[in-house]
Amino acid sequence: MNTQNIGKIIKEARLAKKMTQNEVVGDFITRNMLSQIESGAAMPSMKTLEYLCGVLDIQLETLSACGENSSTASGYARIRQQYLAGDYQAVIESDIAEDYSDECTALKALAYLELADKLSQSENIADNQKAVEYAKTAAELSEKGIFANKSVAGRADEIVKSSAVKLSRYYTSLIGL
Numbered sequence: 001m002n003t004q005n006i007g008k009i010i011k012e013a014r015l016a017k018k019m020t021q022n023e024v025v026g027d028f029i030t031r032n033m034l035s036q037i038e039s040g041a042a043m044p045s046m047k048t049l050e051y052l053c054g055v056l057d058i059q060l061e062t063l064s065a066c067g068e069n070s071s072t073a074s075g076y077a078r079i080r081q082q083y084l085a086g087d088y089q090a091v092i093e094s095d096i097a098e099d100y101s102d103e104c105t106a107l108k109a110l111a112y113l114e115l116a117d118k119l120s121q122s123e124n125i126a127d128n129q130k131a132v133e134y135a136k137t138a139a140e141l142s143e144k145g146i147f148a149n150k151s152v153a154g155r156a157d158e159i160v161k162s163s164a165v166k167l168s169r170y171y172t173s174l175i176g177l
Contacts, residue, residue, distance in 0.1 A: 004040035006049075011038040013056040024055055046076050046103050076100040083107045088114045102145030109141035109152050113159075120159045125170050128163040135159040 142152035
């Protein structure tokens, strides 16, 4: 995504609405950050873009069409919508949006965790084996990027342990102990 073009659109929208930078930023970001975004010196996070679009009445798609990789922001938005809709399988199968890799990685970690949790509640051995695999992936992904989240790793560890108990009972029953 081209930061210069995004900044230009945001600045033009702000000026068209006759708003000062202070009026736009509110308590969400600093005026200095908005200045950097408008000048193209900084790439806003997806959350900041969504905020600015809301304040300035800009469609996110307008900004996602601004750069060399026009599908980046819309790709992240799609992954986010899939997660919010509970389509966790689609999230883990999605390509990570290049400029939003930290955000996408965090969503994938959460999606893997949700699927692991659901599978771990089954008594089916194959489901529990898959739960362990998904929980481990969730833990690995949760350690990456600026949205690293230790609570995801902690929940993943709990899922691995509960599935391990079920798998242990199953394997013990196979050998007749």
